[in-house]
Amino acid sequence: MSVSSFPGGTSLSHLDVYRDAAPDGVCGGSPHMHLVSTEAYVVVSGTGALQTIDGDGYQETPLSAGAVVWFTPGTIHRAVNHDELKVVVLMSNAGLPEAGDAVMTFPAAVVADAEAYARAAALGDAEGRAERARRRRDLAVSGFEALRDAMLAGDQAPLEAFRAAAGALVRDRASEWGELIRERPLAQAEQSLALARAVAEGDVTHLDEARVQQAVPSAGERGFGMCGRLRTYDMTDQETQK
Template sequence: MTESSFPGGTSLSHLDVYEGAAPDGVCGGSPHMHLVSTEAYVVAEGHGALQTIDGDGFRETELAAGSVVWFTPGTIHRAVNRGGLKVVVLMSNAGLPEAGDAVMTFPAAIVADPAAYAKASSLGDSYGRSERAAARRDLAVAGFETLRDALLAGDRGPLEAFRAAAGALVRDRAAAWGRLVRERPLAQAEQSIALTEAVARGDIAHLAEARVQQAMPSTGERGFGMCGRLRTYDVTDYKEILQ
């Protein structure tokens, strides 16, 4: 059995998208991209939009309660809050995004300098985190605008340069990512194959191990994520049967 039977080896969180406005007047989160993981939004409340830059260029996807949208690795995304936007976030490769599979769209000189990037992205200790989260969001928006405006003008150069710099920035830490993928999504897939083969042989012994599991939410104040205030969930399997 894998450590977590939560579907697909994914992670789960509840996101209240930031309400404060960036210098461009748009309320929302810090634009960023994941290099390996796919992310999904299931909109629970409110309305807004998802601004993205991908292989097709810049686009804006409207979000409202009930909307479901997901974006694959390399999609630069910015959550826009136009009124009480709350989202359930599913992220592939549980544990990998927390291991550094995300790069914010800071201006090119910062993304190209690991020390400068670390300083710009850090939230520091608990005091002043709200202000630092807003500052790094504003810095990421500045870089996002440069990429967007260049694309709209037909120039893909800044986007390609950002992708190359982002890859260089995470290259050393990526060596450990394979283990995270093997331990959760790959292990789940291999277990599912083993179960299908068992059922095909007439072996249904695993059904005796059926259990209900419940995700445990983080306690205290919501954390400061890239896109908003986060409530994370522990989806580790527990041996006890829930009463």
């Protein structure tokens, strides 16, 4: 496991939210939910909104430059682009979303079938990826609309069913998540506790290890994420010379 001292065991990416319209006429990304991780948006420029569904119902939060919002596990979220929305995304438990801690709001029959879900979620080879990302987004929006409309009508049963199906979908892979958390955010928190104890005891020798680190951005064109085109960063600590 690579070591990263980036604060909080988090990951960071730059997101240009999709600008094309879904079948409902709304421009934006693929609605989805994280089961363990908390996600944060720091809006860099443009305007848009965050559409969410949780136990309190459906909500739309305006987004503009300087806005900071975050949403905890179980919050279904859809990034909406009104005008060139660009966001810095901070994700807790770095590496966990890539390990399967996200489920898109495909229609219930798709989420309940692991093979059907995998086919719907796959982006495949580089050629044609933009079109497959659009189809994936549109399918997730159709499921999102059904969940939203049920919540607006006061019916939580579809949301509860989606959460149960999402949990079943990722249950097998979740057995590996604990180790990732222990090796990244938990290890970093434990190191901070050890340093605090050392300082309290008058030991500051760890300051000799002070270094500046710089993230390495992904090369080439931005990748296709759930919410838009992504520039990811390698947050691995690099050896430096003093």
